[in-house]
Amino acid sequence: MPRAILSLFLVVLALPAADIFEQQRRLGRGVNMGNSFEAPTEAAWGHVIQDEDFSRIKAAGFNSVRIPTKWSAHAAKEAPYAIDPVFMARVEHVVKTALAAGLQVILNVHHYDEIDQEPAKHRERFTALWHQISARFATLPDNLQFELYNEPNTNHSAEEWNLNLAAALKEVRATNPTRAVHIGGVKWNQVHTLKDLKLPPEDRNIIVHIHYYSPFHFTHKNASWVKGSKEWKDGDTWTGTEAEKAAVLKDFAIARDWAKQAGRPVFLGEFGSALSHPDAASRLRWTRFIRDSAEAHGFTWTYWEYQANFGVWNPQAKEWRKDMLEALTGK
Numbered sequence: 001m002p003r004a005i006l007s008l009f010l011v012v013l014a015l016p017a018a019d020i021f022e023q024q025r026r027l028g029r030g031v032n033m034g035n036s037f038e039a040p041t042e043a044a045w046g047h048v049i050q051d052e053d054f055s056r057i058k059a060a061g062f063n064s065v066r067i068p069t070k071w072s073a074h075a076a077k078e079a080p081y082a083i084d085p086v087f088m089a090r091v092e093h094v095v096k097t098a099l100a101a102g103l104q105v106i107l108n109v110h111h112y113d114e115i116d117q118e119p120a121k122h123r124e125r126f127t128a129l130w131h132q133i134s135a136r137f138a139t140l141p142d143n144l145q146f147e148l149y150n151e152p153n154t155n156h157s158a159e160e161w162n163l164n165l166a167a168a169l170k171e172v173r174a175t176n177p178t179r180a181v182h183i184g185g186v187k188w189n190q191v192h193t194l195k196d197l198k199l200p201p202e203d204r205n206i207i208v209h210i211h212y213y214s215p216f217h218f219t220h221k222n223a224s225w226v227k228g229s230k231e232w233k234d235g236d237t238w239t240g241t242e243a244e245k246a247a248v249l250k251d252f253a254i255a256r257d258w259a260k261q262a263g264r265p266v267f268l269g270e271f272g273s274a275l276s277h278p279d280a281a282s283r284l285r286w287t288r289f290i291r292d293s294a295e296a297h298g299f300t301w302t303y304w305e306y307q308a309n310f311g312v313w314n315p316q317a318k319e320w321r322k323d324m325l326e327a328l329t330g331k
Contacts, residue, residue: 018142020205023180024265027104027145027300028063029291029329031312032270034305037091038068038110038150047308047315049094054101056313057306060320061329065098066269066302067091068110068150071129081128088136099143106182106269106302107137108147116153119160123167130168138175146172147182147209147269151189158186158196169203182267184209189269191255199262208259210299211270212290214251215244219286222276223309229276237279238286248293256297268294272304275311280323288327303328 018026033053039045057065074087091107098105109129115122130148137144148168152161165183172181185193189211199206213219217235220226238244259266271290273283287303294301307313312324 020180020207021265023142023145024207024267024300026063026143027106027267027302029300030062030064030066030104030106030302031057032066032068032302032305033094034068034310035308036068037094038070040070040073042090045308051097053306053313054098054103058101058103060325062103064104064106064300064302065306066106066108066147067094067098068108070111071109071133072112072114072125075125075129077125079124079128081125081132083129083132088132092136095137095140095144099140104143104145106145106147107133108150108182109133110150112149115149115164116156119152119156119164123164126164127167127171130171131174134172134175134179142179145180145182145207146176148172150269151184151211152186153188156186158193161186162196162198166198166200169200173203178205180205180207182207182209182269184211184269191251191258194255194258199264204263206264208255208262208264208266209269210255210266212248212251212268212294213271213273214247218277218282219273221274222278223274224276225309235277236282238282240285240289245289245293248290252293252297252299255299266297266299268299268301270304271301272310274309276309284323284327287324291328 033049035045035047036042036049042048069091071083074084076082095105095107112126115126148165169181183197183199183206185197187193189209191210194208215235217232218238220229221232221235223229255266273286277283303312304310307315312321312328314321
């Protein structure tokens with residue numbers, strides 16, 4: 001690397017992180033790189049991330065990508081819980097490629113199923129994962145953000161999650177004192193559990209992270225991975241009635257009001273409806289309303305997801321699903 005370029009790079013790294021509300025704003029509209037790194041192995045669910053994905057995503061009008069990652073499948077079971085260096089290097093390559101394409105990036109810990117079953121038992125390992133992740137990515141600019149954990153659920157109670165998030169956040173702050181960190185509530189990042197979060201009041205570099213898939217019988221109609229979804233008698237349509245819209249607005253107001261009182265920005269990290277739903281028009285109508293309502297409440301977002309069961313990109317036809325792309329990025 002020429003000395004002048006290296007010097008400029010070091011200056012950029014030395015710049016202080018932007019205000020947390022500005023960092024949330026810069027995330028804009030994005031997509032999740034789902035069904036890749038959060039699978040047991042990257043190719044296990046049939047969707048390997050390609051370098052060209054990121055320039056394509058940027059050109060389509062998106063500002064950010066979220067990279068769900070199952071680190072627990074690539075780390076030793078015993079202390080010090082070393083992450084496989086080949087996997088670490090692969091994730092780093094993808095993160096840097098996305099950043100080079102001009103995208104904001106959110107990197108998380110995803111599908112650590114064992115911690116949801118035994119949250120106290122896995123606290124040490126969870127913290128050790130973040131020790132390694134945060135150290136590896138510490139030199140990257142604030143275009144990269146961390147998300148401590150996706151959708152704590154099952155036995156991961158609010159009490160246990162508050163203990164786990166505090167331990168992991170302490171580890172992150174040792175090497176990334178001002179990096180934006182996303183934290184959501186239990187029960188799959190529902191807005192109704194934000195009230196149970198205990199965030200350190202002195203840490204102002206936290207973004208509140210929510211997910212939204214309501215009504216669930218609509219968004220997951222006929223989803224092959226949801227038991228009984230093909231037998232559901234409801235969820236066939238979403239027509240945008242006043243009652244349907246009011247339910248969404250009520251939920252979003254909970255997140256907005258909680259965050260306003262806490263003085264923190266909100267990010268909608270996941271929302272989407274499965275391709276298995278028989279009514280394409282309803283899917284588009286719901287997606288557009290969620291997008292518009294989120295933005296009206298001041299939330300930036302990443303759609304679930306890029307190219308799999310909810311995908312806005314069709315990997316077989318190698319083209320965007322234009323109606324869904326318009327619903328997400330159009331005016």
